Amino acid sequence: MSDILIDDxxxxxxxxxxxxxxxxxxxxxxxxxxxxxxxxxxxxxxxKAQLAEMIxxxxxxxxxxxxxxxxxxxxxxxxxKRAHLCDHESGILTKASQKPAKDPMQSMSMMNPAAMADxxxxxxxxxxxxxxxxxxxxxxxxxxxxxxxPFPLTQKFRTMLQRGxxxxxxxxxxxxxxxxxxxxxxxxxQKIQQLMFGDDNDExxxxxxxxxxxxxxxxxxMPSLGQQxxxxxxxxxxxxxxxxxxxxxxxxxxxxxxMKSLKRFLMQ
Amino acid sequence: xxEPKIELDDLEVNQERLKQNTNQLKNLRVYGSxxxxxxxxxxxxxxxxxxxxxxxxxxxxxxxxAIKMNFKVKxxxxxxxxxxxxxxxxxxxxxxxxxxxFHNLVNIL
Numbered sequence: 001m002s003d004i005l006i007d008d009x010x011x012x013x014x015x016x017x018x019x020x021x022x023x024x025x026x027x028x029x030x031x032x033x034x035x036x037x038x039x040x041x042x043x044x045x046x047x048k049a050q051l052a053e054m055i056x057x058x059x060x061x062x063x064x065x066x067x068x069x070x071x072x073x074x075x076x077x078x079x080x081k082r083a084h085l086c087d088h089e090s091g092i093l094t095k096a097s098q099k100p101a102k103d104p105m106q107s108m109s110m111m112n113p114a115a116m117a118d119x120x121x122x123x124x125x126x127x128x129x130x131x132x133x134x135x136x137x138x139x140x141x142x143x144x145x146x147x148x149x150p151f152p153l154t155q156k157f158r159t160m161l162q163r164g165x166x167x168x169x170x171x172x173x174x175x176x177x178x179x180x181x182x183x184x185x186x187x188x189x190q191k192i193q194q195l196m197f198g199d200d201n202d203e204x205x206x207x208x209x210x211x212x213x214x215x216x217x218x219x220x221x222m223p224s225l226g227q228q229x230x231x232x233x234x235x236x237x238x239x240x241x242x243x244x245x246x247x248x249x250x251x252x253x254x255x256x257x258x259m260k261s262l263k264r265f266l267m268q
Numbered sequence: 269x270x271e272p273k274i275e276l277d278d279l280e281v282n283q284e285r286l287k288q289n290t291n292q293l294k295n296l297r298v299y300g301s302x303x304x305x306x307x308x309x310x311x312x313x314x315x316x317x318x319x320x321x322x323x324x325x326x327x328x329x330x331x332x333x334a335i336k337m338n339f340k341v342k343x344x345x346x347x348x349x350x351x352x353x354x355x356x357x358x359x360x361x362x363x364x365x366x367x368x369x370f371h372n373l374v375n376i377l
Contacts, residue, residue, distance in 0.1 A: 006376060015372065147372035150308070151315045180368075187365025 004145065004174060014141050014177060021136075022184050025129055033125050059096055063238045071250040078247050086239050093239040096232075134181065138164075141177035148173045289344055293333070293351065300329040301359040302366055309370025322363045326356055 063085055070078055085093050142164035153161070153172045161172065161179040304325040308318040330352040337344050337351075345351040 011373070019369065147368070148376050149368055150313065150318055150371045183365050183368055186361055188362045 006145065006147070010144070010146060014146055015180070018137060018141065018177060018180055019184065022133060022181070025133060029125050029129055036121055036125075056096065059092055060234065060238060063093060063242055067238075067242055067245055070245055070247050073247075074249050074251070075247065078249075082242055082245075086242050091239075093235045093242075096235045130185070134178075137181045138178050144176070145170070145174045146177045146180060147175055149175055286346070293345075294355070296329060296333070297326075297355050297359050298362065300325055301363040305363045305366025306370050308363075308367045309372075310374050312371065312375045318367055319360075322360065323356075326359075 066078075066081055066085070073081070083091065085091050088094060145162075145165055149161075150173075155172060158172050160182070161175045162170065163176055163178050165174075165176050301322065304322045307325070308321045313321060333351065334341070341348040341351050
């Protein structure tokens with residue numbers, strides 16, 4: 001099949017506009033998320049269930065921090081902290097693990113309005129723009145060939161890449177406009193946006209990528225951590241982990257380490 | 269790039285500096301794939317040769333990184349795998365996107 005000549009006007013009025021518009025929408029979405037993040041003040045605890053959840057989260061954070069940084073504490077204080085958490089009768093973890101398993105309906109944080117608003121905002125800056133762009137592209141620019149991909153593909157890709165073009169036997173390399181949309185979407189306009197916005201925004205960019213993946217799976221998943229249906233098991237696991245920690249105070253080794261690094265420095 | 273003091277103990281890796289180093293590396297890799305895409309697109313490379321160009325440029329970026337670090341990987345990153353080879357799949361999509369765009373702009377349209 002010989003080469004197809006594509007009109008210049010397709011490049012001017014279709015190819016470049018799609019790229020420019022998608023890029024602008026991506027930037028706009030970034031600014032929007034940044035703006036909304038700035039407006040979000042710290043959440044107030046509004047109900048008893050949320051308070052209990054906060055307490056549980058704090059307890060797990062405390063025990064995880066202790067398990068990770070135990071080398072910074074001298075022996076006596078580590079033992080005291082561990083006993084405070086893991087003691088057989090009065091430790092916090094044992095008490096917490098004896099609570100009954102939470103009702104799954106209750107533990108869904110759809111019940112409190114703050115989390116609902118959060119989810120709505122995430123959906124807004126995610127799915128809505130994607131759907132809008134798809135509709136726009138497929139309404140205005142369907143039915144013709146827009147370009148060619150440089151690598152050979154199998155026939156299976158024909159339905160995805162040549163939507164709207166009904167010419168049989170057309171080389172699968174020739175693609176329609178909706179496929180440029182997909183290439184831009186998956187290829188990562190986010191990475192380029194990251195370059196533009198600088199380093200202080202990597203947390204929120206990871207967020208949008210993560211939520212895009214979550215939406216791809218088709219299930220709306222809850223973002224927060226403490227959503228276990230059985231928090232008792234979590235606490236029991238934390239307790240066994242803390243009790244198994246072999247504690248050494250790092251200060252005792254510090255002289256040897258200082259000697260080693262001094263030697264290394266002098267040898268250079 | 270800043271130099272964290274690294275031993276394999278979690279306490280002694282300077283987290284802030286490691287994070288900054290990995291961010292710089294990510295930016296560097298994005299620039300690398302952008303350039304690779306532009307090269308492959310403009311020169312009109314076809315099929316597997318284009319992907320080979322991407323791998324070549326990726327390895328060139330890693331080599332420049334090694335020279336800049338004076339080959340002392342342990343002082344800047346956690347492991348040499350991390351610094352040299354780790355992100356090759358994720359930036360491949362970016363490369364494909366830029367390649368398709370530039371190939372179309374220059375050669376076909």
